[in-house]
Amino acid sequence: xxxxxLARLDAAGLxxxxxxxxxxxxAHPVVDGKPxxxxxxxxxxxxxxxxxxxxxxxxxxxxFGVGAGASHLVLGHARAHEQLEQQLxxxxxxxxxxxxxxxxxxNIGVVTALLSREDAVFADRLNHASLNDACLLxxxxxxxxxxxxxxxxxxxxxxxxxxxxxxxxxxxxSMDGDMAPVPELVNLAEKHExxxxxxxxxxxxxxxxxxxxxxxxxxxRHPRVISMGTLGKAAGVxxxxxxxxxxxxxxxxxxxxxxxxxxxxxxxxxCALLKSIELIAGGGALRQQLQKNIIQLNxxxxxxxFPWRLGPSDTAIQPLIIGGNRAALxxxxxLGARGILVPAIRPPTVPPNTARLRISLSAAHTADDxxxxxxxxxxxxxxxx
Ligand SMILES: *Cc1c(COP(=O)(O)O)cnc(C)c1O
Numbered sequence: 331x332x333x334x335x336l337a338r339l340d341a342a343g344l345x346x347x348x349x350x351x352x353x354x355x356x357a358h359p360v361v362d363g364k365p366x367x368x369x370x371x372x373x374x375x376x377x378x379x380x381x382x383x384x385x386x387x388x389x390x391x392x393x394f395g396v397g398a399g400a401s402h403l404v405l406g407h408a409r410a411h412e413q414l415e416q417q418l419x420x421x422x423x424x425x426x427x428x429x430x431x432x433x434x435x436x437n438i439g440v441v442t443a444l445l446s447r448e449d450a451v452f453a454d455r456l457n458h459a460s461l462n463d464a465c466l467l468x469x470x471x472x473x474x475x476x477x478x479x480x481x482x483x484x485x486x487x488x489x490x491x492x493x494x495x496x497x498x499x500x501x502x503x504s505m506d507g508d509m510a511p512v513p514e515l516v517n518l519a520e521k522h523e524x525x526x527x528x529x530x531x532x533x534x535x536x537x538x539x540x541x542x543x544x545x546x547x548x549x550x551r552h553p554r555v556i557s558m559g560t561l562g563k564a565a566g567v568x569x570x571x572x573x574x575x576x577x578x579x580x581x582x583x584x585x586x587x588x589x590x591x592x593x594x595x596x597x598x599x600x601c602a603l604l605k606s607i608e609l610i611a612g613g614g615a616l617r618q619q620l621q622k623n624i625i626q627l628n629x630x631x632x633x634x635x636f637p638w639r640l641g642p643s644d645t646a647i648q649p650l651i652i653g654g655n656r657a658a659l660x661x662x663x664x665l666g667a668r669g670i671l672v673p674a675i676r677p678p679t680v681p682p683n684t685a686r687l688r689i690s691l692s693a694a695h696t697a698d699d700x701x702x703x704x705x706x707x708x709x710x711x712x713x714x715x
Pocket of ligand 1: 432433434435437458460500504529531532560561562569570
């Protein structure tokens with residue numbers, strides 16, 4: 331029975347395979363023993379293998395050992411976790427921040443802690459899987475609106491009789507790279523007395539002058555906004571935070587099940603993250619380099635007469651939408667043969683018939699890396715159509 335299902339995945343070009351990284355995540359990794367240029371990671375600033383973070387993790391292990399040994403509410407909350415939460419709140423200029431072990435767990439924790447059966451959650455159709463799962467688990471009415479369709483969202487908000495309302499949305503959409511209309515969402519939240527949960531997994535560290543993320547990008551601070559960001563992407567380590575008003579955060583400490591019922595992240599990771607946030611805050615040059623890389627790639631891609639569609643993205647995530655699953659895999663394989671890794675993202679991660687290459691850029695890519703990617707894509711477009 332499982333074997334038949336797996337065979338069906340194969341037949342549809344939907345079976346996924348892992349590659350094994352021999353060494354650190356970086357722009358030029360060794361994968362299954364071979365060197366590549368990779369456009370696959372969310373390590374947007376190249377911090378995942380940064381010497382200062384490695385040193386901080388090593389010192390953290392000396393001071394705190396390797397395991398937290400308990401959940402935060404029992405005796406797993408180390409001085410390093412406490413300092414990191416304080417540093418994150420200061421950096422984000424929000425009243426309080428709370429650490430979670432992963433972004434997936436943060437989203438599940440927030441939505442399920444804040445909502446129950448009497449409530450309603452409003453979600454963009456292209457939201458990340460973790461937000462969708464969170465909304466389902468919360469047992470609240472789960473209303474999805476078409477991507478960035480504020481008219482539909484407002485209609486849904488106006489027609490609900492729910493006790494508590496939450497708009498939950500990716501700030502930067504993970505498979506498309508475009509941004510949510512955050513100022514308009516804040517206005518709608520205010521007008522309809524809803525809360526706004528922004529998943530800034532792909533904005534934190536990257537957007538805004540100091541890298542504070544989407545709220546800094548749009549220059550927004552609002553008491554109804556709850557900000558969530560991951561620490562395994564631009565921050566280069568692991569984990570996530572939720573930040574916002576003190577009452578909201580204290581509610582999470584009391585009720586977020588993915589916070590209460592799990593072992594705290596190893597404190598040595600909090601030590602590495604303390605260093606990472608410092609590098610992000612002073613990381614203007616890294617963000618400029620990333621921006622330069624985005625512009626260079628955009629210029630190259632615009633000039634290639636693709637039979638495929640380029641998504642409208644100004645961020646480090648650049649989707650090239652191919653359509654069919656096998657066709658997307660064929661492009662990925664053609665690039666791989668030339669030593670360039672770009673993942674083919676297929677349903678159910680993206681809607682049917684929108685299989686795509688998800689190109690993700692890092693400050694660690696060189697101009698020559700991006701030129702080589704452009705050449706390989708130009709040749710693949712010619713050869714495969
Ligand atoms: C990656 C991601 C998450 C999950 O974060 P992890 O720390 O990897 O669990 C949540 N939301 C979005 C939009 C993401 O891209």
